[in-house]
Every structure is written in structure tokens, then in C-alpha cells.
Amino acid sequence: xxxxxxxxxxxxxxxxxxxxxxxxxxxxxxxxxxxxxxxxxxxxxxxxxxxxxxxxxxxxxxxxxxxxxxxxxxxxxxxxxxxxxxxxxxxxxxxxxxxxxxxxxxxxxxxxxxxxxxxxxxxxxxxxxxxxxxxxxxxxxxxxxxxxxxxxxxxxxxxxxxxxxxxxxxxxxxxxxxxxxxxxxxxxxxxxxxxxxxxxxxxxxxxxxxxxxxxxxxxxxxxxxxxxxxxxxxxxxxxxxxxxxxxxxxxxxxxxxxxxxxxxxxxxxxxxxxxxxxxxxxxxxxxxxxxxxxxxxxxxxxxxxxxxxxxxxxxxxxxxxxxxxxxxxxxxxxxxxxxxxxxxxxxxxxxxxxxxxxxxxxxxxxxxxxxxxxxxxxxxxxxxxxxxxxxxxxxxxxxxxxxxxxxxxxxxxxxxxxxxxxxxxxxxxxxxxxxxxxxxxxxxxxxxxxxxxxxxxxxxxxxxxxxxxxxxxxxxxxxxxxxxxxxxxxxxxxxxxxxxxxxxxxxxxxxxxxxxxxxxxxxxxxxxxxxxxxxxxxxxxxxxxxxxxxxxxxx
Amino acid sequence: xxxxxxxxxxxxxxxxxxxxxxxxxxxxxxxxxxxxxxxxxxxxxxxxxxxxxxxxxxxxxxxxxxxxxxxxxxxxxxxxxxxxxxxxxxxxxxxxxxxxxxxxxxxxxxxxxxxxxxxxxxxxxxxxxxxxxxxxxxxxxxxxxxxxxxxxxxxxxxxxxxxxxxxxxxxxxxxxxxxxxxxxxxxxxxxxxxxxxxxxxxxxxxxxxxxxxxxxxxxxxxxxxxxxxxxxxxxxxxxxxxxxxxxxxxxxxxxxxxxxxxxxxxxxxxxxxxxxxxxxxxxxxxxxxxxxxxxxxxxxxxxxxxxxxxxxxxxxxxxxxxxxxxxxxxxxxxxxxxxxxxxxxxxxxxxxxxxxxxxxxxxxxxxxxxxxxxxxxxxxxxxxxxxxxxxxxxxxxxxxxxxxxxxxxxxxxxxxxxxxxxxxxxxxxxxxxxxxxxxxxx
Ligand SMILES: [Zn+2]
Ligand SMILES: [Zn+2]
Numbered sequence: 002x003x004x005x006x007x008x009x010x011x012x013x014x015x016x017x018x019x020x021x022x023x024x025x026x027x028x029x030x031x032x033x034x035x036x037x038x039x040x041x042x043x044x045x046x047x048x049x050x051x052x053x054x055x056x057x058x059x060x061x062x063x064x065x066x067x068x069x070x071x072x073x074x075x076x077x078x079x080x081x082x083x084x085x086x087x088x089x090x091x092x093x094x095x096x097x098x099x100x101x102x103x104x105x106x107x108x109x110x111x112x113x114x115x116x117x118x119x120x121x122x123x124x125x126x127x128x129x130x131x132x133x134x135x136x137x138x139x140x141x142x143x144x145x146x147x148x149x150x151x152x153x154x155x156x157x158x159x160x161x162x163x164x165x166x167x168x169x170x171x172x173x174x175x176x177x178x179x180x181x182x183x184x185x186x187x188x189x190x191x192x193x194x195x196x197x198x199x200x201x202x203x204x205x206x207x208x209x210x211x212x213x214x215x216x217x218x219x220x221x222x223x224x225x226x227x228x229x230x231x232x233x234x235x236x237x238x239x240x241x242x243x244x245x246x247x248x249x250x251x252x253x254x255x256x257x258x259x260x261x262x263x264x265x266x267x268x269x270x271x272x273x274x275x276x277x278x279x280x281x282x283x284x285x286x287x288x289x290x291x292x293x294x295x296x297x298x299x300x301x302x303x304x305x306x307x308x309x310x311x312x313x314x315x316x317x318x319x320x321x322x323x324x325x326x327x328x329x330x331x332x333x334x335x336x337x338x339x340x341x342x343x344x345x346x347x348x349x350x351x352x353x354x355x356x357x358x359x360x361x362x363x364x365x366x367x368x369x370x371x372x373x374x375x376x377x378x379x380x381x382x383x384x385x386x387x388x389x390x391x392x393x394x395x396x397x398x399x400x401x402x403x404x405x406x407x408x409x410x411x412x413x414x415x416x417x418x419x420x421x422x423x424x425x426x427x428x429x430x431x432x433x434x435x436x437x438x439x440x441x442x443x444x445x446x447x448x449x450x451x452x453x454x455x456x457x458x459x460x461x462x463x464x465x466x467x468x469x470x471x472x473x474x475x476x477x478x479x480x481x482x483x484x485x486x487x488x489x490x491x492x493x494x495x496x497x498x499x500x501x502x503x504x505x506x507x508x509x510x511x512x513x514x515x516x517x518x519x520x521x522x523x524x525x526x527x528x529x530x531x532x533x534x535x536x537x538x539x540x541x542x543x544x545x546x547x548x549x550x551x552x553x554x555x556x
Numbered sequence: 557x558x559x560x561x562x563x564x565x566x567x568x569x570x571x572x573x574x575x576x577x578x579x580x581x582x583x584x585x586x587x588x589x590x591x592x593x594x595x596x597x598x599x600x601x602x603x604x605x606x607x608x609x610x611x612x613x614x615x616x617x618x619x620x621x622x623x624x625x626x627x628x629x630x631x632x633x634x635x636x637x638x639x640x641x642x643x644x645x646x647x648x649x650x651x652x653x654x655x656x657x658x659x660x661x662x663x664x665x666x667x668x669x670x671x672x673x674x675x676x677x678x679x680x681x682x683x684x685x686x687x688x689x690x691x692x693x694x695x696x697x698x699x700x701x702x703x704x705x706x707x708x709x710x711x712x713x714x715x716x717x718x719x720x721x722x723x724x725x726x727x728x729x730x731x732x733x734x735x736x737x738x739x740x741x742x743x744x745x746x747x748x749x750x751x752x753x754x755x756x757x758x759x760x761x762x763x764x765x766x767x768x769x770x771x772x773x774x775x776x777x778x779x780x781x782x783x784x785x786x787x788x789x790x791x792x793x794x795x796x797x798x799x800x801x802x803x804x805x806x807x808x809x810x811x812x813x814x815x816x817x818x819x820x821x822x823x824x825x826x827x828x829x830x831x832x833x834x835x836x837x838x839x840x841x842x843x844x845x846x847x848x849x850x851x852x853x854x855x856x857x858x859x860x861x862x863x864x865x866x867x868x869x870x871x872x873x874x875x876x877x878x879x880x881x882x883x884x885x886x887x888x889x890x891x892x893x894x895x896x897x898x899x900x901x902x903x904x905x906x907x908x909x910x911x912x913x914x915x916x917x918x919x920x921x922x923x924x925x926x927x928x929x930x931x932x933x934x935x936x937x938x939x940x941x942x943x944x945x946x947x948x949x950x951x952x953x954x955x956x957x958x959x960x961x962x963x964x965x966x967x968x969x970x971x972x973x974x975x976x977x978x979x980x981x982x983x984x985x986x987x988x989x990x991x992x993x994x995x996x997x998x
Contacts, residue, residue: 084557090812090841091599092848093857096560103557112594112840117861146598181600185557285603292557293603401611403593404575405636408612527587528580532804535580539587 003061003215005029006551008456009047010220010245011040011067014267017452018047020055026555030054031449040067041200045207057212062513065229066220066241066455069200070193074239075290079192080139083132083165085125086184087144087153089117094145097181102137103188104128106157113472114150122160129161139191143171143184148478149467167194174234175286175295176465176478176543182286182295189236189292197235205229216512222287222298224248224280224454224548225461227510239289240298242451247273247280247299248458249450250420252550254442261390261416263433264450265423267309268325272390273301274397274414279548284400297463299548302393306385308340308425312378314366319374319381330359337363339382340425342375349428379429383436390437418442422450446554459549460517462506466499466544471529471537477502492526492540499544507546518547562606563852567651567660569644570596571612576637576666578916583805583833584681588665595840596663596847607851610651612644612664615689619646621991622696623688623719625951625982626675627943628997633675634684641666645690645828652790652825653698659850661795662686662828663843669709669794669830670740672718674941674949677917680711680740687794687828688719691726692956694790696989700956704729704788706779706822709796709830710806712743716794717757718912722750722927723934723955727758727786729779731771733799733808734761739915745885748892750908750927751900752935755892758782758885763877764807768814769870770878771799775821778882782889783822793824797832797842801867802860805833809867812838816845816855824850837862903929919943932959936966940978950978956986963987 004023009016013036020030032050037043044065073079083102088094089109097103106125109118132140142157151172161168171187205217218226222240224247232238246264250256250273260275274281280299287298309329310322321339329340331351337359344351345360357371364374398413419441421430427443434441446453468475470490476483480502486494500519507517523543529536572589579585596602602609619642620630627633634642644664651657668687670680677683691703704727705720707713712732720726735741749757760774783791797803799810810818819827827846832839841860848855888895900906905926912921924940934955941949950973954966970983975994983992 088857090858090860091595091844092560092601093854096854098557111861112591112598113836146594178594178597179600179603180598181557181559181603188557293559293600399611401570401609403570403572405573405640406575408571408614408640409636525574527574527590528585529587530581530585533581539590 003059005055005059005061006456007048007051007060007063008452008454009044009063009065010242010451010455011036011044012242012451013068016043016047017449018051019449019452019456020051021453021456021552021554023061023552026552028446028453028554031446031452033449040069041203041207044204048208048211052211058214060213060215062215062218063208063213064218064220064226064455064458065204066245066451068242070197070236070239071242071289073193073196074189074292079189080195081137082188082191083129083137083140084184084188085128085140085142085157088180089145091145097184102132102135108144108153110144110146110150110153112146112149113469114146114474114476115472116150116152120153120156122156125157125160129164133164138165139167139194140165141169141171141187141191143180143187145180147172148176148178148465149476151476151478151483167191172478173481177295179285179295182293185292186234186236186286186294186296189289189294190234193235197232197238201229201232220245220455220458221461222296223282223461224299224458225546226455226458227460228512231509236294237296239296240287243271243301243303244299245451245454246271246422247301247454248548248550249454250422250444251275251280251548252453252457252554253444253446253450254420255553258418259414259416260418260420261394262420262422263386263426265421265426265429266307267328267424268307269303269305270307270386271301271303272386272393273299274394274416276414281397297461302389304385304389306382309334309338310382312337312339312342312363314363317367319378321378321382321385329356331356339378342378343425343428345371345375346379349425379432380436383429383433386433387436420444422447424448453554457550457552457554459515459551460507460511461546461548462503462510463543463545464499464502464506466495466502466542468495468540469537480506488537492524492542495540495542496521499542503544503546515551517549520545520547559600559604560853562604564659564850565606565608565657566847566851567608567610567648567657568847569610569612569648569660569662569664571640571644571664573637573640573665578678578681584666588833588835589663589839591836591840592663592843595844599844601844601847604851604853607847608651608657610647612640613647614639615642615646619689619693620684622692622984622986622989623685624671624675625673625949625984627947627949627980633677637666638684640664642668642684642686642689645686645826646693648828649690649694649826653694659825661847661850662826664829667796667830669707669713669716669796670711671715672912673939674912674921674923674951676919676921676943676947677914679715679914679916681831682715685715685719687716687792690826690828691792695956700725701789702787703727703790703792704783704786705792705794706824707731707794707796707830708799708818709794710798710803710808711738711796711831712740712759713794714740714742717747720753721757722753722937724753724756725934725957727756727788729758729760729782731760731762731774731779733764733806737764738806745881745888748888751896751906751929752927754896754899755889758889760881760885762808763874765809766874767809767870768811768817768868770874771810771814772817773870773875773878774882775818778885780821781886790826791822791824793819793822793827794830795827795846796830797839800832800834800838800842802834802837802862803832811863811867812841812845812858812860813855815842816849816858819846819849900929905929928962928965930959930962933957933962936962936969938969946979948978950981952983954983954985954987958987
């Protein structure tokens with residue numbers, strides 16, 4: 002019986018791997034290797050080391066989380082994308098991109114999916130031909146309100162399919178309204194498609210070569226694990242690092258009360274919020290580099306301060322970060338860091354003499370002892386972290402609501418508990434706990450929580466269903482569904498259809514068929530009045546899988 | 557893929573109140589702003605750098621009582637929807653006052669510009685005057701600003717006019733479809749303000765079917781020169797959208813482009829949504845246009861699907877009429893002090909009687925107003941209101957910045973009323989920001 006879940010999380014400096022026995026809920030192997038420029042190399046190395054403890058046939062699945070896609074996006078190493086935009090009234094679509102491969106073509110839909118301007122297939126054919134002549138091999142198409150009626154996007158997809166390696170229709174990526182974000186997501190999707198496919202193919206080969214028969218999964222930005230064979234939007238593999246650590250917190254701690262989590266790394270600290278045992282999802286989609294996208298992501302706030310941040314003194318105050326130039330001085334790094342301070346305070350292992358020596362000029366500048374300086378330096382780091390957490394919580398609480406019911410019933414987030422993970426997490430937690438003034442826990446496997454998160458991450462998906470009985474159509478863009486409905490079609494019917502669409506997508510995303518729970522949000526029904534009588538009804542529903550884990554890891 | 561930036565930092569409070577309606581088929585129903593939300597969200601406007609979305613606040617009973625005399629009291633008339641709608645306007649104003657944005661748009665419902673000083677029920681879809689509640693909140697919590705309200709709703713803003721009738725510190729300009737052809741039937745050039753605020757109420761009735769060209773003629777030849785001369789600290793636009801050529805309950809011919817241009821010209825600090833009932837064909841585009849124009853974004857691509865060039869021009873007859881009207885009104889505005897002297901002379905007090913109809917509540921009310929003429933302040937006002945059925949009310953208003961004489965006169969007037977002379981007696985003591993009440997329903 003194969004019950005081992007493998008998780009590998011490739012970060013900027015380290016690549017962590019764990020093997021978890023699902024039956025005993027225990028970590029049976031954990032490895033840490035140095036990240037290599039070719040991410041396939043260190044991922045393979047981590048897997049090989051894990052196989053020293055577990056047998057290939059014991060493995061149920063392998064989940065990878067890497068910085069591959071994020072790095073490609075933030076450093077702008079994307080394959081050239083032939084991008085076609087269609088937009089009716091509103092912001093001039095020509096302003097949305099200065100990329101010469103981004104073209105605005107004729108065609109527009111309105112908010113109810115009614116065609117405002119028809120397509121001009123000939124001009125689209127000419128445009129596609131121009132892309133082809135320029136050597137462009139991937140194409141994306143995005144239309145304003147295509148999620149209400151994807152006909153134009155589908156038609157263009159059909160025209161392009163035979164001549165390009167990959168064609169992305171934006172309406173399939175997210176059913177939420179936000180045309181520029183959807184277009185950006187479609188652009189990234191096509192831009193990273195080849196990179197991601199090549200990586201997945203190579204990793205699949207590596208895994209098979211090791212005798213592992215189990216399916217390969219990739220971690221998504223929303224903390225969901227999805228089959229690498231059916232990873233329809235490769236851009237969703239971005240930001241899996243923060244997602245892995247957030248899922249790791251969920252996997253290592255029982256979270257009943259509202260909780261704030263901190264993943265303290267060398268360069269950055271990531272902050273996340275959990276309500277009713279689930280992490281919050283970014284309300285509009287992730288921002289990656291300069292791109293505001295509709296990629297579903299776990300909601301987190303990142304600050305440039307961590308254990309290896311450079312410590313300096315400016316006008317009598319201690320400054321933490323924002324840069325990291327190397328590891329702590331005590332570990333051969335070039336400058337004093339909060340980790341050196343923690344070594345001086347006896348909170349973490351390391352050469353105390355070198356650490357003291359590194360801190361002493363700064364202590365002298367402030368006229369305090371090295372110990373006093375170390376205490377203040379850690380306090381400064383904790384203040385940055387707690388201030389960022391407070392600002393993050395305030396932002397969450399200031400989010401607008403659109404009904405009187407929600408307005409009067411407005412729940413304010415106020416975490417009563419903190420969980421700290423990441424390499425310097427355990428050493429910092431007593432200080433952070435004091436700064437926060439709430440109960441603070443450090444889980445047993447705090448330093449590999451990210452890999453654990455990848456290993457046990459459940460499924461995560463969402464569909465946005467809209468039924469308009471006056472136009473007689475139902476659309477569920479993410480599932481590629483557009484069907485005729487009659488006047489009696491109700492919210493209950495829509496719930497049933499959305500549920501069915503979600504299970505079809507789930508079966509594709511997870512061949513192991515793990516169970517999942519759904520939450521219907523933003524469920525709204527409106528009567529359509531034309532003249533003075535009812536012309537029909539609009540029902541809208543967002544059905545989400547609740548972020549979950551396959552098992553909670555025991556110590 | 558990047559959005560154009562806003563040239564002006566702009567706040568938006570969006571509160572569509574998807575769970576509030578007057579009745580299921582009433583123009584003021586749940587889905588009024590549904591398609592507007594779709595358009596604004598699909599445009600990605602909330603992501604534009606420089607545009608910031610604010611959550612509404614909840615206006616309180618005190619905020620309402622500062623402006624209105626509610627019978628029997630504010631909570632029994634103004635429910636949570638009105639608290640959020642007025643609170644949305646307040647949030648929009650705060651963002652401007654706190655310097656976080658240069659201008660803001662309260663895209664909220666229910667509307668408010670038909671709500672008068674005395675509130676007895678629903679009047680022209682309105683209960684509380686959200687602009688006035690907002691302005692008086694600012695005056696209480698920031699400072700006593702000189703405020704101009706330009707009401708571009710298709711209906712005469714009779715409620716706002718009533719509230720600021722005697723206030724020389726608030727300029728109220730209303731452009732609307734001629735009252736002889738549309739609810740509420742008022743808003744004629746002769747309605748020029750009370751004795752202490754004569755000439756700070758300015759009405760421009762427009763003929764039915766007035767177009768962008770007609771509308772902009774009045775802006776260019778009357779509204780903008782007056783604003784320029786009066787020099788307000790704050791410009792508020794009651795941004796009703798029922799002048800649109802597709803609006804089902806009015807007869808005007810303004811386009812989305814026309815509205816964006818109105819916004820650019822007025823350049824208001826705060827725009828507050830009022831009416832507008834063409835929920836599918838106009839509102840999504842007009843609201844988007846107002847927001848983009850406030851933010852200084854290009855609106856050249858914002859052409860509503862039903863647009864045709866024929867809706868824009870102006871015929872000679874309308875041109876002649878508007879030319880004459882604007883010339884007359886400019887003269888009246890310039891000579892407002894002399895006109896006031898002629899109209900009210902050296903009287904110490906001025907009295908007015910009027911009948912006010914609260915249409916949806918079906919209440920007809922007789923009002924008798926007495927204003928102290930004062931050179932130093934907006935003057936003390938007493939208002940007797942009788943709606944029959946044992947619902948008699950007496951209101952004493954001591955205005956913000958009242959002179960000592962008007963303060964003592966107001967306190968005396970309130971003191972002289974016996975507890976049972978009226979069903980409700982209210983003292984609005986604005987300098988102290990207190991409201992006192994007595995009588996059977998107090
Ligand atoms: Zn109106
Ligand atoms: Zn006075």
C-alpha cells in the first residue's frame with residue numbers, strides 16, 4: 002500500500018524535501034539541499050536523497066513547488082506571445098500594452114453577453130499570419146466580458162489552433178470580472194507554457210527513472226496540488242513558495258481560532274491569515290512582478306526582513322534590511338544580521354564570538370553593550386513584522402462589502418494566535434510573541450513546513466457560474482460550459498450545474514480523487530425588469546473548493 | 557498588460573445595496589447598480605494606480621438630526637440602507653478632506669436630493685439628503701467650508717434647495733428638465749433663495765430633449781463663470797444620471813461622453829450618485845465615465861452601445877432660449893445683493909408659507925417659515941409644519957456660525973414653545989452641535 006506523500010519546495014537558496022507517511026501522519030524523511038541554477042537538478046537531488054529512506058513503490062504522489070514560473074515572470078524571461086484583445090466601451094484597450102505583439106481586434110460583448118460588435122475573421126486571420134511570420138509560436142486571446150459569452154474567444158481559438166503550439170483563451174482561466182487582469186493572466190499563461198511543459202516533462206522522466214510510479218503534482222499559488230499532466234494554466238504554478246509555507250502551517254498546527262502566521266526566511270517574512278481553519282485567498286488575484294493577474298493565490302503579505310537581513314544604524318536607530326548580502330556573519334556572511342543577534346542572545350546555535358564581533362561596532366555607535374544591541378536588533382525586526390501584520394489585518398478589515406446585510410454583519414479579523422515557521426522562526430518566536438501579545442506557537446517541523454505544505458496540499462479550484470434566464474444562457478467559463486436554459490432555471494439548478502462542473506475539473510486536477518469540500522460564495526439572484534414587468538432572472542454563484550490538507554502532520 | 561494610470565488621485569465608495577429596493581419593479585430596485593458593478597469591475601478600474609476604493613461608513617442618528625427634522629424620529633424613517641448610503645458619501649468626503657485623494661465618487665444608493673429639512677417619509681425615492689448629511693458632517697468634523705453643490709440630476713434637487721435655502725455659505729445650482737414637464741415640478745429661475753441666502757440658490761430649467769450641446773452651453777455660459785466668481789472651498793456634484801437619452805422616466809438626451817465632460821468641467825471634489833434608471837444601457841457607461849473623468853483618464857473609448865450621433869446636437873430654438881436664460885441668470889446672480897435689498901427691504905423678519913408633498917408617503921404638509929434677517933450670519937429660522945393627523949412639528953434652527961443675537965433669539969424661540977404645543981419640537985443648535993427635542997413623540 003503506497004501511503005507516502007512526497008513534497009519538494011525549491012526556494013531561492015534552499016530546496017527542501019519531505020516524505021510523510023499518511024497512515025501515521027509522521028515525517029519519515031526530510032532533506033535540505035542547496036538550490037541549483039537548473040531547478041530540475043536540485044529537485045532531483047532532493048528526491049534521490051528522500052529515496053534513501055523510502056522505497057519508490059511506497060510513494061502515493063510527488064508534489065513539486067518551485068520558483069520556476071515566478072522567476073521567469075519577474076525577470077521577464079517569457080516566450081513572445083501573440084496577444085489579441087477585444088474590448089467594447091471603456092478604457093482604450095490600446096493603452097493596456099505597449100508590446101508590439103499585442104493587437105486590438107474588432108469584436109465586443111456587453112455585460113450580459115450580448116454581442117455589441119461582431120468579429121472580423123479575415124482581419125484576425127491576417128493578424129495571426131503576421132504573428133506566424135514573426136516566428137511567434139504561442140497566442141493568447143482575451144475579450145472584455147468574454148466570461149459572459151466566450152463566442153469570440155472560441156472562434157479565434159479555432160482559427161489559431163492549427164498554426165500555433167499553444168493557444169490560450171482567457172475566459173477559461175477565471176470567470177471573475179476583471180478584463181485587464183484576465184488578459185495579463187492569459188498573457189503569462191502562454192508566456193510560461195513552454196518553460197513549464199519542458200520542466201514537467203523532464204521531472205516526470207526523472208521521477209519515472211527513479212522507479213516512482215506515483216503521479217506528479219505541482220503546487221498552485223492557491224495552495225492546491227494539481228496533476229502536472231492536466232495543469233491547464235501554467236501561470237498558476239507561480240507563487241507556490243508562499244503557498245507551500247501557508248499550507249505547511251495548516252498541516253502542522255490545529256487552527257481553530259483566527260490565526261496569523263509568519264514564515265521567517267533569510268531575506269523575507271511572509272504573513273498570512275487563517276479564519277475557521279482555512280487560509281484567506283487573495284481577493285482579486287495575485288500580483289507577480291509588474292503583472293496584476295487573476296491567478297488565485299493564498300492571501301499573504303511579504304516584507305523584506307528576515308534572519309539574514311543586513312543590520313545597520315542610522316541616526317541612532319537600528320535598521321533591519323531591506324537587503325540581504327549573504328548568511329549571518331557567524332556563518333561566514335559579510336555583515337551583521339538578526340541571526341547574529343539571536344546567536345549572541347543564546348537563542349540559536351552558532352559561533353558567539355564572531356557574532357559578537359560583527360555586532361560590536363554597531364553597539365559602540367549606539368553606546369550600548371553587545372547584548373543590549375542584540376536585544377534591540379531582534380526587537381526592531383519584530384516591530385517590522387508586527388507593523389506589517391497590523392497593516393495587513395487593517396487592509397483585510399477595510400475591504401468593501403456591497404450589501405447592507407454584509408455591512409451590518411461586518412466581521413473584523415483579530416487573530417488570537419500566531420504560528421511561526423521558517424529557519425530562524427523558533428529563535429525569534431519568544432520575542433515576536435511578546436511584541437504581538439498573543440499566544441505564539443512554533444510547530445515541530447517549522448524549518449521544513451514549506452515542503453510539508455507541498456506534500457499534503459489538497460485540491461483547490463473555483464468556478465464562477467452565471468445564469469441569465471432572459472437571454473436563456475448559462476455559462477461556467479472555467480469549465481468551458483455555455484448552455485441554453487429555460488425561463489424556470491433557478492439558483493438551485495445553477496448550484497447543481499456548478500457542482501457538476503467542479504467535479505469534472507476536480508477529476509482532471511487530481512487523479513487520486515481525494516475528497517474535497519466546497520463553499521458557495523457571492524451567490525446572488527436578481528430579477529430583470531424590462532419596462533414594468535419581469536423579463537427573467539440573473540443568478541450568479543461562485544463555488545470554491547475549501548483549501549485543505551490530506552493529513553495533519555503529528556510531531 | 558498594464559492599466560493606464562490616474563492623473564488625479566481618486567477615491568471611490570461603491571455601495572450598490574444589492575439587498576434594498578423600494579419595491580421589486582420600482583426604478584429604485586436591487587439590480588440598479590448591478591451592471592454598473594459589472595462594467596467597473598470588468599474594466600479593472602479599482603486596480604488603476606491612483607484610484608482607491610473605500611468602504612462606506614455608517615451614518616448615525618446624530619448625522620441625520622444635524623440636517624433633518626424627522627417625524628417622529630430618524631431611526632424609524634431612515635433604515636440601515638440610508639445609513640450606509642449617507643455613510644458612503646461621508647467616507648468619500650473624508651478621503652478628500654484627509655488629503656488621501658484629490659476627488660472622490662460616492663457611487664451609492666439610495667439617493668437623497670429630494671429629501672427636505674422636514675422628513676416625514678419617502679419623497680422622490682429619497683429619505684435623507686445624503687449630500688447635506690455629508691456636508692454638515694464635514695463642517696462639524698473639519699471646518700465650516702464654503703460649499704457649492706451642482707445638481708446635475710434630471711430632476712430638480714428640491715430637497716437640497718430647501719435645506720440650503722437660507723444659507724449664504726452654500727451655493728446650490730440645479731440643472732434639470734423643466735419642472736412643467738417633470739417631477740417634482742419646481743426649480744424655476746425665480747426660486748432664488750431665502751432672505752439671507754438670496755442668490756445662492758440658482759435654478760436652470762432645461763427644455764425636454766436637451767442634448768450634450770445644450771447642457772454644455774449652460775455649463776460654459778452660466779455654471780462655470782458663477783463657480784469661478786463664488787470661489788467655493790469645496791465643489792459637490794449631485795451626479796444623477798437620468799439625463800441620459802435612454803432613461804425610462806425622463807426625456808433628456810445627454811450621452812455618456814456628455815456626462816464625462818460634465819465631470820471634467822465641474823471638476824468636483826466629491827461626486828455623489830443621485831438618480832439614473834436606465835440600468836443596462838446608461839448607468840454602466842455613465843458611472844464608468846464619471847469615475848474615469850474624475851481620475852483624469854481618457855474617456856474617448858467610452859461610447860455606449862445605443863449611441864448615435866443624432867443625440868448630440870441642439871436646435872436653434874433651444875439655443876435661443878438657453879442664451880437668454882443664461883444671460884438673465886448671470887445678471888441676477890451678479891446683482892443678487894441689490895435684488896435682496898429690493899425684495900426684503902429693511903424687514904427684521906421674513907415669512908413664507910408652502911405646501912410640501914411627500915409623494916410616496918402620501919403626506920401633504922403645510923409649512924410656515926419665519927427667518928430672522930441678519931447681516932452677520934445665516935439667520936435664525938423657525939419652521940412650523942403640519943401634516944394633519946396630529947403630526948404637528950415646530951423646528952428652530954440656529955445656523956452654524958450664528959451671531960450672538962441669532963443664538964439667543966433661537967434659544968428663546970425654543971424656550972417659548974410649551975412641551976405640548978406641538979407633537980414634536982426640535983432645536984437644531986448647530987454652533988453647539990446639539991439637537992434638543994420635546995413634545996409627545998420626542
Ligand atoms: Zn432624478
Ligand atoms: Zn445673526
